[in-house]
Amino acid sequence: MAGLQLRYETGLTGEEYVRTEAWREARLERCPNHPHGGCSVARHGTYGRKTPPGAKVPRWYCRESHTTIGLLADCLSSHLPGTLDDLESVVVAAEGSSSLEAAANDVRRDAVELPGALRWVRRRVRLVHDVLARVIGLIPDRLSGCAATMVAVRARLGSAGALMQLRGLVAAQLRMLPSPLGFQPRGRGVPGRKPVFQHSMGPDPPPGAS
Ligand SMILES: [Zn+2]
Numbered sequence: 001m002a003g004l005q006l007r008y009e010t011g012l013t014g015e016e017y018v019r020t021e022a023w024r025e026a027r028l029e030r031c032p033n034h035p036h037g038g039c040s041v042a043r044h045g046t047y048g049r050k051t052p053p054g055a056k057v058p059r060w061y062c063r064e065s066h067t068t069i070g071l072l073a074d075c076l077s078s079h080l081p082g083t084l085d086d087l088e089s090v091v092v093a094a095e096g097s098s099s100l101e102a103a104a105n106d107v108r109r110d111a112v113e114l115p116g117a118l119r120w121v122r123r124r125v126r127l128v129h130d131v132l133a134r135v136i137g138l139i140p141d142r143l144s145g146c147a148a149t150m151v152a153v154r155a156r157l158g159s160a161g162a163l164m165q166l167r168g169l170v171a172a173q174l175r176m177l178p179s180p181l182g183f184q185p186r187g188r189g190v191p192g193r194k195p196v197f198q199h200s201m202g203p204d205p206p207p208g209a210s
Pocket residue numbers: 031032033034039040041062063064065
């Protein structure tokens with residue numbers, strides 16, 4: 001069964017999303033696989049996210065195309081736990097640190113061992129820098145010549161919630177853009193979770209990426 005993510009446009013922070021249970025308000029305008037109608041797409045419950053605690057993602061199911069469709073709120077990272085705001089804070093902290101080791105110590109105080117914390121921070125920095133590099137070319141009016149760092153993009157957009165703002169600015173390309181900003185699952189997914197097969201017009205993953 002294929003799984004798709006679509007954007008649930010909302011300005012809510014993760015905390016507000018959970019407090020207002022905004023997933024109840026989500027509506028799917030049309031089935032992405034049958035935009036002219038004619039299929040039996042219907043609400044299909046929710047699935048829970050571990051972080052932020054209590055967050056749920058509303059889901060639909062199209063029987064004709066065997067596809068589940070999740071509406072992902074703008075505050076939530078795609079295929080990565082947590083919110084885009086929290087992710088942005090980690091990357092900004094790492095960019096401002098003297099080393100990734102120092103950033104890992106600061107950001108993951110709960111981590112028992114430094115190597116684990118270091119991997120955690122390094123992975124997030126890599127994912128975000130990779131997607132920023134792609135996004136910059138998509139919105140030259142806003143980010144032309146901008147360095148592919150969180151600090152630089154924040155300064156250009158004049159926003160401390162730059163990743164959330166980018167969700168809206170590149171809304172039309174989210175299916176092609178890699179997670180955690182876009183909805184294209186990475187080859188190297190979340191540990192313990194199988195990569196999600198997805199109907200997509202996106203590029204094939206590079207050889208050996210999974
Ligand atoms: Zn359908």
